[in-house]
Amino acid sequence: MTSYQINLEGDVLKVRFGQPAMGDQVVRDAAARLDEMITLGELAGGKLLKIDGPASVAVSYLIAHKVSHLYSAIAVFDPKIGRKGYKSFIVAVSHTPAYKIGELIETDEPHKDKIYPKVVICGPSQSGKSCLREGLKQAISNIAGAPYPYVITACPDGEGAWYSEAAQRDLELAQQLKATYKAKFTPEFATKAASWVRNANTPLNIIDVGGRITDENRIIMREATHAVILSGKNEKIPEWQEFCESLGLRIVAIIHSDLEDKEDVIESESPVLTGKVHRLVRGEDVSRRGMVQVLAKVLVGLGSKQ
CATH class of the missing domain: 3.30.750 (Transcription Regulator spoIIAA)
Structure with missing residues (x-):
């Protein structure tokens, strides 16, 4: 093929x-x-x-x-x-x-009869959300018959879908470009990003948001359907759970991001995927990590349940 x-x-x-x-x-x-x-x-x-x-x-x-x-x-x-x-x-x-x-x-x-999954990847800053996003894109692309994962970058941090592959080739150049593209997180941007999420009608949509619980993220995330919580600090997870639940999002995964560990841990797969993913580092291919592989299958499965 x-x-x-x-x-x-x-x-x-x-x-x-x-x-x-x-x-x-x-x-x-x-x-x-x-x-x-x-x-x-x-x-x-x-x-x-x-x-x-x-x-x-x-x-x-x-x-x-x-x-x-x-x-x-x-x-x-x-x-x-x-x-x-x-x-x-x-x-x-x-x-x-x-x-x-x-x-x-x-x-x-028409696209009236089917509401496609709109999965927001959320959690505190510096947890590896953008790395997870890119790993998921690659892992999903390797699943036979899986829909193309359409990514919406709903955070003006300059780190678009291009960043991961660019960082693998030239990390310094990728960081320079990110700094150039970075902009402020304003209510105007939040409203525009929310419209992107609201109007997304591809079979599988993944939304990358900023790492703070803010009014701007509330505007964006309330247009999604599901949530994956990724946190480098376990004590921060409950407040993100509460935030997602207040927006009516179905939480499909709660994952601890451990930079120093050497392997992933799957604690449970149903009804919510829980466990640990290790070393989400920019410039590395994380698509073959155990947690990323399982999460990719979970997200692909959401479409078949609609």
Whole structure:
């Protein structure tokens, strides 16, 4: 199986990640598939091409390079905007006055009957939430038939989904970029992030929030459906439990993060996953840790219970 899958359904280019691979291989596989589709006449050009599905920044640039000259306009699906329960696309490329850059194209493709899991990873600062988030993304991608884990970074700390892989290659550069992108956690940001969570309609959504119990986090987290509590200090867990319960979130995991230990511990898997995860360190691949593997299966299982 290729690392990136592309198919045309009507005027919609359906894209998604396939077999796990590094970014350079994903780009090569995507390029090969697009070239094949163009050669076979599947991507013959036209007035409008809509693109639906997750893509890395590099793959997004590649797709634009390969197809933007074939179509008068290209619009990209964004799960965080538009009418609730329906897919909306943003016009990102236009060679015609018929479509304006930034214009929303709303569709009648419904998403009313299914509420997809929106799992917030929360807990005190310095517990390793962002490391866990990236480990989960990789672990879930390795589960056959699992949905793509759509990550919403709902904290303006500059550490987006790109950070983990960048840190594995060049930690110093990743830290410099994080410092550049870091912004203040304002009520305006909280309101915007809450709308991202509220409108997310992909099969599995993971939300990374700040490490304090604040009004801003309350605004964001109340739009979620489930919670994973991660804490480096056991005494902090009860207050986060109370916070999540006050927002009506179903807690699916309570995990102690131990930086110094050398192995994970699974204490219970049902009804709530509990135990310990060790050494959540930036720049390390934590996707094969025992706790991360079990938690990945728990989150994938949430979708089948909806």
